[in-house]
Amino acid sequence: MSQYTLNINGQSRSVDVAPETPMLWVLRDHLDLVGTKFGCGIGMCGACTIHLDGTPVRGCQTPVSTVGTKRITTIEGLSANATHPLQKAWMELDVPQCGYCQAGQLMSAAALLRDKPKPTDADIDAAMAGNLCRCATYTRIRAGIHRAAELGGAR
Amino acid sequence: MNTVTKPGLDRRGFLKFSALAGGGLLLGYYLKSGDLAAAEVGQPTAATLGDFAPNAFIRISPSGEVTIIAHKPEMGQGIRTSLPMVVAEELDVDWASVKIQAGMFDSVYGSQSAGGSTSTPTSYAPMRQMGATARAMLVEAAAQTWSVPASECTTASGAVLHAASGRKATYGSLVAKATTLTPPAAGSVTLKDPKDFKIVGKRLPGYQNADIVTGKALFGIDQKVPGMLYAVFEKCPVFGGKVVSANLDKIKTLPGVKQVFVIEGTTNLTGLMPGVAILADSTYAALSARKQLEVKWDEGPHAADSTAEFDKKAAAIGAKMEGGTSVRNEGDAAAAMAGAAKVVEAAYSYPFISHTNLEPQNTLAYVQGDRVEVWSPTQNPGAGTGLITSALGIPAANIKLHITRSGGGFGRRLSGDYMVEAAAISQKAGVPVKLQWSREDDLQHDHFRPGGHHFLKAGLDASGKIVAWQNHAVTYGTMAAGRGGGMSLQAGSGGALGAGQFPDAVVPNFHLMQTVMECNIPMGPWRAPGNCAFGYVLQGFVDELAVAAGKDPLQFRLDLLAAYPAPPAPGAAPAGGGRGGGGGGGFSASRARGVLALAAEKAGWGKKFAKGQGAGLAFHFSHQGYVAYVAEVTVSRAGTLKVDRVVAAVDVGRQIVNPSGAENQVEGSIIDALGVAMYQELTLDKGRMVKGNLAEYPMIRMPQAPAKIEIHFLTSDNNPTGLGEPAVPPLAPAVANAIFAATGKRLRQFPWSKSDLSWA
Numbered sequence: 001m002s003q004y005t006l007n008i009n010g011q012s013r014s015v016d017v018a019p020e021t022p023m024l025w026v027l028r029d030h031l032d033l034v035g036t037k038f039g040c041g042i043g044m045c046g047a048c049t050i051h052l053d054g055t056p057v058r059g060c061q062t063p064v065s066t067v068g069t070k071r072i073t074t075i076e077g078l079s080a081n082a083t084h085p086l087q088k089a090w091m092e093l094d095v096p097q098c099g100y101c102q103a104g105q106l107m108s109a110a111a112l113l114r115d116k117p118k119p120t121d122a123d124i125d126a127a128m129a130g131n132l133c134r135c136a137t138y139t140r141i142r143a144g145i146h147r148a149a150e151l152g153g154a155r
Numbered sequence: 156m157n158t159v160t161k162p163g164l165d166r167r168g169f170l171k172f173s174a175l176a177g178g179g180l181l182l183g184y185y186l187k188s189g190d191l192a193a194a195e196v197g198q199p200t201a202a203t204l205g206d207f208a209p210n211a212f213i214r215i216s217p218s219g220e221v222t223i224i225a226h227k228p229e230m231g232q233g234i235r236t237s238l239p240m241v242v243a244e245e246l247d248v249d250w251a252s253v254k255i256q257a258g259m260f261d262s263v264y265g266s267q268s269a270g271g272s273t274s275t276p277t278s279y280a281p282m283r284q285m286g287a288t289a290r291a292m293l294v295e296a297a298a299q300t301w302s303v304p305a306s307e308c309t310t311a312s313g314a315v316l317h318a319a320s321g322r323k324a325t326y327g328s329l330v331a332k333a334t335t336l337t338p339p340a341a342g343s344v345t346l347k348d349p350k351d352f353k354i355v356g357k358r359l360p361g362y363q364n365a366d367i368v369t370g371k372a373l374f375g376i377d378q379k380v381p382g383m384l385y386a387v388f389e390k391c392p393v394f395g396g397k398v399v400s401a402n403l404d405k406i407k408t409l410p411g412v413k414q415v416f417v418i419e420g421t422t423n424l425t426g427l428m429p430g431v432a433i434l435a436d437s438t439y440a441a442l443s444a445r446k447q448l449e450v451k452w453d454e455g456p457h458a459a460d461s462t463a464e465f466d467k468k469a470a471a472i473g474a475k476m477e478g479g480t481s482v483r484n485e486g487d488a489a490a491a492m493a494g495a496a497k498v499v500e501a502a503y504s505y506p507f508i509s510h511t512n513l514e515p516q517n518t519l520a521y522v523q524g525d526r527v528e529v530w531s532p533t534q535n536p537g538a539g540t541g542l543i544t545s546a547l548g549i550p551a552a553n554i555k556l557h558i559t560r561s562g563g564g565f566g567r568r569l570s571g572d573y574m575v576e577a578a579a580i581s582q583k584a585g586v587p588v589k590l591q592w593s594r595e596d597d598l599q600h601d602h603f604r605p606g607g608h609h610f611l612k613a614g615l616d617a618s619g620k621i622v623a624w625q626n627h628a629v630t631y632g633t634m635a636a637g638r639g640g641g642m643s644l645q646a647g648s649g650g651a652l653g654a655g656q657f658p659d660a661v662v663p664n665f666h667l668m669q670t671v672m673e674c675n676i677p678m679g680p681w682r683a684p685g686n687c688a689f690g691y692v693l694q695g696f697v698d699e700l701a702v703a704a705g706k707d708p709l710q711f712r713l714d715l716l717a718a719y720p721a722p723p724a725p726g727a728a729p730a731g732g733g734r735g736g737g738g739g740g741g742f743s744a745s746r747a748r749g750v751l752a753l754a755a756e757k758a759g760w761g762k763k764f765a766k767g768q769g770a771g772l773a774f775h776f777s778h779q780g781y782v783a784y785v786a787e788v789t790v791s792r793a794g795t796l797k798v799d800r801v802v803a804a805v806d807v808g809r810q811i812v813n814p815s816g817a818e819n820q821v822e823g824s825i826i827d828a829l830g831v832a833m834y835q836e837l838t839l840d841k842g843r844m845v846k847g848n849l850a851e852y853p854m855i856r857m858p859q860a861p862a863k864i865e866i867h868f869l870t871s872d873n874n875p876t877g878l879g880e881p882a883v884p885p886l887a888p889a890v891a892n893a894i895f896a897a898t899g900k901r902l903r904q905f906p907w908s909k910s911d912l913s914w915a
Contacts, residue, residue: 035370098231100562136826
């Protein structure tokens, strides 16, 4: 076990865990930040997508020992009070069905909009192909990203 | 986070069972005011004395706060939004003022299973009654207070009004008086005229959307209680295999591991199976320790089974129309076939597939003596609690179950295996346990959609009319206890193709034979059980017959439907069950014609396409819903498929409760069904399913989703029915028929990724 001090959603959080522990489980089991979801454990579903210094990564493929001082952003820190344009668009268009994948979808989409404030359908397909939605809300996710771009993109 | 809560408050409610319209559901356990049990998943609240609780579904506080209990499990189908909408509509309150609580598992609510697309048809009318009854009592309370006739009072936005005197009283102000009144007899209250609906029929977002987009919505996997251990459970890859020995002593020494033991289990393939449980202080510690677990299994008699062998066996069985059970045998199909002008033969098949809920199976359970408290993502709470009683000896009355939000259902969570596993582990460990399945567990130990094989032959006369039809349907089954006791071979869920499938009623010489091959694979309902596969087979083969007859595929189907017997009376209650597919259970050919014609009209059926592009159509009736699709595709010369456009026509009755949710279901069904057709297959080898994780079991992703989906609802004068399933079955045949139109290649086998679609 090792002690780590992490910068999560602008707060300093300490954990005592095995160095190889994936951030997914550090967040969920040790820090009670359960918005980041477990779906496959091999980086193929995208449900555990978080940001490290703004770059989307798979929480299940990110050992805590590799994070260092990078800023970690989870769905709980995407905005204060659900005010990110993507969150507004998701609610406006009623995107979710079961909702389980949506944290990962939003984190991937947020990184896309930061890099490309007005993405095309092709941009969206390319950026979002790593995020599974088992309920298959892909049509609305695509529309939601376009709507968020209208609402102000990455802010 | 949850904490373990005290046992629910005793209910001193009195029973008032009453048969209500629309399904005859017994749903009238009226509670005395202020006596409603705590009912929110994750955040139980004590009943507040002084609230007006005219029935189990509604609570109004003296301050005017309206709480509606959502009793059905939410798994993405939107039922915890749509049924409260129905209650709120008749109660006549503003939607924005309503607080929705998830109901605990409790017989007070009637059935809490959400499966078979039955929640809307069985609960729509009762929920209207619940709202209207409460409204009537509030009106009566105001009328008595003001000494005016109740008939002179109206309601609006959570208040009772008396126009003649200009008086107005909010519901909250009437709570004290209303609690003293006796609820009126069910059926005696006046329901709203649907043209006055303000909530039902409006596009409303899912009730937990704000929590979902901020990561606050709690699923089963997110539950936590003090002192809880994290468990994983390793079962034999050959279903039902028993533990001979395991390196438990080594596992006990690994970091974070607190307990490790064998669960003996039962012989029920869909119940508590044998295995090894590892309990640790975190999920990661348990998963890591499991990598070093070595178990010697007694794999039992099925360790050599394979789907390759089953495929060969099915082909041998299906080569003849003999040896099986004749499900329907009208006229003389063999003789008529011999005399037919043209005979078409085709073999269709589909593999075993998994549900692959994105939230892997899990449950938190805490057994204390002969009591247990459970938090579980279930769509059928009674299945898991039934297993807890039968396998662990815990009386039903001692099971307290929180029905959490589920990360997808699709029929998988109608099973209770993961729930009883968690309870069994907690019972043996003596501590609260959250059981977490891995993705590999989920793919290996699903209750799979059974594969199937259909050997079809049809004869056409010189005019292109179908005069003979033979189908030897070969499916899979397991030995299971029958209704009369004793073991018998029973087809897996949805495996049995019943009579009453289009177009059997209008083919004079029709022979449907079914053979069930015994296997050792746990099977369960998969979104539109049976129909999700039969729709592909039947609407694909009918398309082949249209081509052979030289007819337009739309006109060919319309002609067959025109020959059907008269439909049930308009407005008749949906036939019981109604799960069976395209013909049985009150099938209305006119409704099928309606959706076919609408889809064709909206899509502009009959358009000309360049080579490599084409349109196909299909319809199917299941789960009381009628859905038709026109699909337009482009297939590149190299064989890459792109679905350009899907036009849907849907008839699920006279009232779409929430159009936003309904469209979401249809969009999801279209893409889900396309993914199944394109990619999904599980194969059995050496008695075990061979796929490991999502790398080996690909799922459809955004780039493969249809570029354009258009949905049209045809509101017919029939009772509202569900939409979780009926939009699945006709999608694959519509696309397959479009691929044929584009390339001349007829796809008769799932998944299409194994077929070469290239053309020159």
